[in-house]
Amino acid sequence: MEGQNNTLMQNMVKADNQNKPERADSMDNKGILEVQGLSAWYGKTLAVKNISMNIKAQTITAIIGPSGCGKSTFIRCLNRMHEVSHGGRTEGCIMLDGKDLYARDADPVNIRRRIGMVFQKPTSFPTMSVFDNVAAGLRLTRFFSRRWELEEVVESSLRRAALWDEVKDKLHQSGASLSGGQQQRLCIARAIAVEPEIILLDEPCSALDPSSTLKIEDLMRNLVAQYTIVIVTHNMQQAARVSDMACFFLADQDRSGILIEYGKTSQLFTNPKDKRTEDYITGRFG
């Protein structure tokens, strides 16, 4: 029986090899974010190597890959957050609507308004009320001559983040009084309040329970009608459930993250082109 098992495994590998690995990308599709030859360093360590891909507008793009493959570094490059890290440096360019985010005259603050980010742990401001948490970014970027104008934007942001009904009676309580799932949606409300074009989510559900996770996933599907969403996730089922496009990152022999495969989620999870993607998503390594 053991011998048969070995033969079977060899045959499985042989069959997998017939799916010729090839460099997958969608360069022929015009995307809202065009990443060209992007590399990112921490000091002398090259964390992400020569990534080129187009992220399509009004789609959810999921980035999957094992720990240390540069997923989070890559996503942080997309809104110039990487350069804030110690020793953070990038090469290559990222075009948003045809303009390079890394051009000399590009304003990082403005870029971060246009490309919002939500992190792994809910980062609500504990000393601020629910209302002020959402209004915080707004007050920095827009001038409101009347209070009701601000209130209107806060309410609409909380509604779009599917949180309004749960917090409308406690807008002036501390943001920290909310549950983890609610705080994460509060962060999403804060991100969308400033009307970004793109929302980056870095492991947004890893600290949440299954029901809060499903709420965030539903929310993403609703938001994608208006925004472009890029999500980094360790949870492959989540990537398969929510995303339209998916890409697989892997660390190469130099431990630098490279893009292995980029394609439609339905294709990547049922018939990946690259054997390394296949092996990762079927749990043959990781």
Add this chain to the structure above:
Amino acid sequence: MEMRTTFHKRLREIQFEIMVMGSMCSKAIVRSIEALKNRNQELAHQIIADDQKINDKRFEIEEKCVELIATQQPMASDLRIITAILNITTELERIGDYAVGIARIVIYIGDEPPLKPLIDIPRMADLTVDMLSRSMDAFINRDIEAAKKIVNEDDLVDNLYDQVFRELLTIMAEDPKTITRATRLMWTAHNLERAADRVTNICERVVFIVTGKMEEIGASKY
């Protein structure tokens, strides 16, 4: 490094179950023709009773597949293997039913005198059983070339079916008293032709496992 050892072990076990089921179906077809050739009523009844084991095996495999999908969330080639198994198990179950069909004909024939010596029908059965057994090898070896070759061989079974059909028509035209007996043999040949078609469906699933493409490789003329 293999990360999902338990899952892949269970997936391999299900594939061995398919091999077992394939062999049960081959045996059922072989025995049905043996019963026909020897007018063996007892064997015919036994084939009908044994079909329950094939049906049970089908549900057992399906249940295991559904459980793996629900608990393990298979992806990529693993998912394709499981969906292919769900189809293959249905095809095999139907092949078992064709053997039952032939066994019932043996019971209807009873001890009627033979209409003619049986030559082409056993040849059809031999070809079908050989195709079935090689389709199981192609499945376990993920051999798409072998799978495609088997599909093409279905033409041989179809041609024999044509031949049997024409021959029996002639016999019936010459002597209408033979119509009942000739029709029974026609139905036997029809069951074998259908069984060979089911084998080609299994081969298409083998191609799907390897390439991810769902395609009809060779359309049977029936």
